[in-house]
Amino acid sequence: MSAKKIGVYICQCGGNIGDYVDVDEVVAAVAKEPGVGVAKTAMFTCSDATQSEIIADAQEQGLDGLVIASCSPKLHTYTFRDVARRAGMNPFQYTQVNVREQCSWTHTDDHEGATEKAVRLVRAGINRTRLTEPLEPIVVETTPKTLVVGGGIAGLRAALGLAEIGLAVFLVEKEPKLGGWVAGFGEMYPHGRNGAELIAKLEQKVRSHPGITVFTRAELIAKSGSFGNYEVTVAIQGEQLETISTVVGSIVIATGFDTYHPAEGELGYGLDGVITIADFKKLLDSTDGPLEYNGRPVNTVAYIYCVGSRQGEDVEGGNTYCSRYCCTAAVHAATMVADLPARVHQYHFYRDMRTYGKFELLYAEAMEKGSAFVKFPDDEPPAVEKDAKTGGITLTARDLLSEGEEVALTADLVVLVTGMVPRENEGLTKTLKLPVGQSGFYNEIHPKLRPVETVVDGAFICGACQAPRTSSESVASGLAAVTQSAAILKRGFAELDPLVATVDTDACTWCGACETTCPYDAIARESHDGKEIAVISRTSCKGCGGCVPVCPSDAIDLQGYTDAQIKSMIDGMLEVVCA
Amino acid sequence: MTEAAAPEGQPYDPRILVFSTNNISDPGIDLAGSSHMHYSPRVMVINLPCTSAVKPGWIVYAMEQGFDGVFIAADGEECAYLPDCAQRTSGIMQTAQDLLVEKGFEPQRVRMAAICSVCAEPFTKYMHEYATALSGLGPSRKATS
Numbered sequence: 001m002s003a004k005k006i007g008v009y010i011c012q013c014g015g016n017i018g019d020y021v022d023v024d025e026v027v028a029a030v031a032k033e034p035g036v037g038v039a040k041t042a043m044f045t046c047s048d049a050t051q052s053e054i055i056a057d058a059q060e061q062g063l064d065g066l067v068i069a070s071c072s073p074k075l076h077t078y079t080f081r082d083v084a085r086r087a088g089m090n091p092f093q094y095t096q097v098n099v100r101e102q103c104s105w106t107h108t109d110d111h112e113g114a115t116e117k118a119v120r121l122v123r124a125g126i127n128r129t130r131l132t133e134p135l136e137p138i139v140v141e142t143t144p145k146t147l148v149v150g151g152g153i154a155g156l157r158a159a160l161g162l163a164e165i166g167l168a169v170f171l172v173e174k175e176p177k178l179g180g181w182v183a184g185f186g187e188m189y190p191h192g193r194n195g196a197e198l199i200a201k202l203e204q205k206v207r208s209h210p211g212i213t214v215f216t217r218a219e220l221i222a223k224s225g226s227f228g229n230y231e232v233t234v235a236i237q238g239e240q241l242e243t244i245s246t247v248v249g250s251i252v253i254a255t256g257f258d259t260y261h262p263a264e265g266e267l268g269y270g271l272d273g274v275i276t277i278a279d280f281k282k283l284l285d286s287t288d289g290p291l292e293y294n295g296r297p298v299n300t301v302a303y304i305y306c307v308g309s310r311q312g313e314d315v316e317g318g319n320t321y322c323s324r325y326c327c328t329a330a331v332h333a334a335t336m337v338a339d340l341p342a343r344v345h346q347y348h349f350y351r352d353m354r355t356y357g358k359f360e361l362l363y364a365e366a367m368e369k370g371s372a373f374v375k376f377p378d379d380e381p382p383a384v385e386k387d388a389k390t391g392g393i394t395l396t397a398r399d400l401l402s403e404g405e406e407v408a409l410t411a412d413l414v415v416l417v418t419g420m421v422p423r424e425n426e427g428l429t430k431t432l433k434l435p436v437g438q439s440g441f442y443n444e445i446h447p448k449l450r451p452v453e454t455v456v457d458g459a460f461i462c463g464a465c466q467a468p469r470t471s472s473e474s475v476a477s478g479l480a481a482v483t484q485s486a487a488i489l490k491r492g493f494a495e496l497d498p499l500v501a502t503v504d505t506d507a508c509t510w511c512g513a514c515e516t517t518c519p520y521d522a523i524a525r526e527s528h529d530g531k532e533i534a535v536i537s538r539t540s541c542k543g544c545g546g547c548v549p550v551c552p553s554d555a556i557d558l559q560g561y562t563d564a565q566i567k568s569m570i571d572g573m574l575e576v577v578c579a
Numbered sequence: 580m581t582e583a584a585a586p587e588g589q590p591y592d593p594r595i596l597v598f599s600t601n602n603i604s605d606p607g608i609d610l611a612g613s614s615h616m617h618y619s620p621r622v623m624v625i626n627l628p629c630t631s632a633v634k635p636g637w638i639v640y641a642m643e644q645g646f647d648g649v650f651i652a653a654d655g656e657e658c659a660y661l662p663d664c665a666q667r668t669s670g671i672m673q674t675a676q677d678l679l680v681e682k683g684f685e686p687q688r689v690r691m692a693a694i695c696s697v698c699a700e701p702f703t704k705y706m707h708e709y710a711t712a713l714s715g716l717g718p719s720r721k722a723t724s
Contacts, residue, residue, distance in 0.1 A: 072606075100612065106618065117623065433602075546667060549635060
């Protein structure tokens with residue numbers, strides 16, 4: 001039965017929508033549309049209060065269809081399907097209308113145009129909803145196994161968490177050894193723990209857990225199947241290349257980061273005595289006496305911050321983001337230097353100091369232990385040159401903390417405080433079809449609400465493959481991926497959207513065009529009431545709709561996107577808007 | 580009730596219907612919004628799982644009802660469903676063009692391009708370019724009086 005009485009809720013999203021779209025005008029314009037039972041605005045439709053209000057309205061008014069005009073369907077489709085379900089409606093008789101990303105935010109320059117467009121979009125949504133039919137999700141059994149890609153600190157901790165919760169784990173690491181970057185670190189902030197020792201303990205637990213199978217020098221090369229039951233193929237480089245395949249219910253991606261490599265000549269990089277923070281950390285971890293570099297004593301260290309981070313739009317392929325961890329890494333290194341037996345003068349040339357949260361204490365400690373800080377203007381990084389006479393390196397910069405006075409000094413060692421960059425992972429990105437964000441890291445669905453989920457169902461991201469992170473933040477997100485995996489797989493079954501293709505048995509005359517076009521073997525010929533027709537398997541159909549335009553008899557519809565619905569949306573978008 | 584056609588010869592801002600895909604091009608179009616990039620509010624989007632599902636008849640229908648152009652924001656090689664999605668979609672576009680010509684519309688009233696999940700800028704640029712091109716053609720439904 002098509003939806004007859006529809007509730008329409010227009011969200012203001014604080015001011016994100018309400019500042020640009022006149023939501024009251026939208027309500028006034030759509031309230032009298034056929035089938036609309038309730039039309040209202042809300043400050044935040046996703047809030048508990050509005051959710052309760054929708055449920056109360058539905059019960060009082062007997063609503064059987066729901067239209068939410070708020071943000072992108074990527075954010076709250078599941079939230080409102082759940083609201084519909086709790087309100088006694090069918091979740092598939094709800095339509096999400098995107099009036100934020102595709103309306104208010106993109107027409108901040110045209111309030112009138114944005115309001116008119118919102119009315120049109122909402123009308124299209126109402127028309128679509130009117131033609132919805134109640135649908136039930138397709139239930140599939142899930143495989144209680146997870147593939148973890150990447151054996152750094154996030155992947156190791158995730159693997160252990162998954163195994164402890166009772167899921168079988170395949171851990172795949174590209175390198176010959178587990179542990180990633182952290183395995184190469186000595187003392188780490190904020191607790192002074194030794195990275196190599198942490199990893200050794202974690203690796204021992206992972207390797208001895210009967211539920212975890214570890215493959216090193218191994219890479220995921222293929223993925224097929226669907227959510228809950230992905231068939232994955234892993235290539236393992238041994239004496240000869242081997243491939244193995246298995247079925248897993250979910251995939252956790254923890255492939256980590258790479259460090260920024262400065263270009264030759266960038267802030268003196270390439271000169272003897274100019275190194276990155278990553279190399280400096282290695283030097284410190286192997287130093288217990290006086291600090292030396294290439295056999296020469298180091299009495300003065302100068303740090304230059306934000307190298308390869310927060311680059312301007314004018315830098316070709318530049319990194320506009322802040323790597324977040326590097327300020328703290330630099331002040332932490334400075335405290336380690338200060339604790340060495342011989343006194344070293346330390347100067348920090350920075351743009352802004354972002355030792356967020358409790359890392360402020362490390363910044364304070366670095367200052368207390370004698371580090372001096374010079375704040376240079378964003379567009380005037382220090383000039384770095386080799387001093388031919390002394391063999392040292394001179395730095396010249398303007399210091400904004402002393403009214404722009406020029407500061408010049410000679411250092412024995414210059415440390416470029418470099419950030420994290422996304423790792424080159426094209427093969428994996430393509431295999432899993434993972435979305436990559438503007439900065440090149442993998443993208444979650446929502447930074448706050450769905451922070452480890454991706455648009456690929458059952459594929460979770462964690463650690464520094466998602467964004468620059470500290471090791472403890474990486475572990476926290478690894479454990480979030482564990483919880484999300486377990487939430488799906490421990491139930492034993494998953495519910496898939498029933499938005500699959502269906503055949504009108506009266507219209508179908510079996511020509512075989514749809515069967516030929518479907519790469520998933522979801523369509524077969526069957527006898528029905530004495531004639532041959534196409535039948536589509538609900539569990540094999542992926543819901544792409546590729547067969548829809550192929551049918552010469554117009555006998556195939558994709559649920560949720562039927563011919564009648566799309567045409568009704570076009571109609572709704574073109575109706576006259578009365579102010 | 581649909582809107583009256585714009586009188587011929589008057590400057591106008593064309594209405595563009597975009598077909599996007601849930602997982603690839605729609606996030607790209609969302610990103611244009613979250614980056615506050617601007618294009619005309621007469622651009623409206625209908626999202627589908629894959630552009631291989633667009634019926635050529637919908638494109639003609641959109642034109643008959645009053646859109647001036649249809650832009651198919653396809654997935655290119657990124658489509659999670661069909662590896663030959665771009666080829667299929669361009670086939671759909673060609674069929675649609677033939678149908679449009681049959682009905683007296685210019686074939687340029689449908690256009691396609693691959694839009695990725697971070698293609699905010701390219702999408703915005705396409706919308707500006709396409710709007711200019713469609714303005715040159717004039718409204719799809721010429722005034723009758």
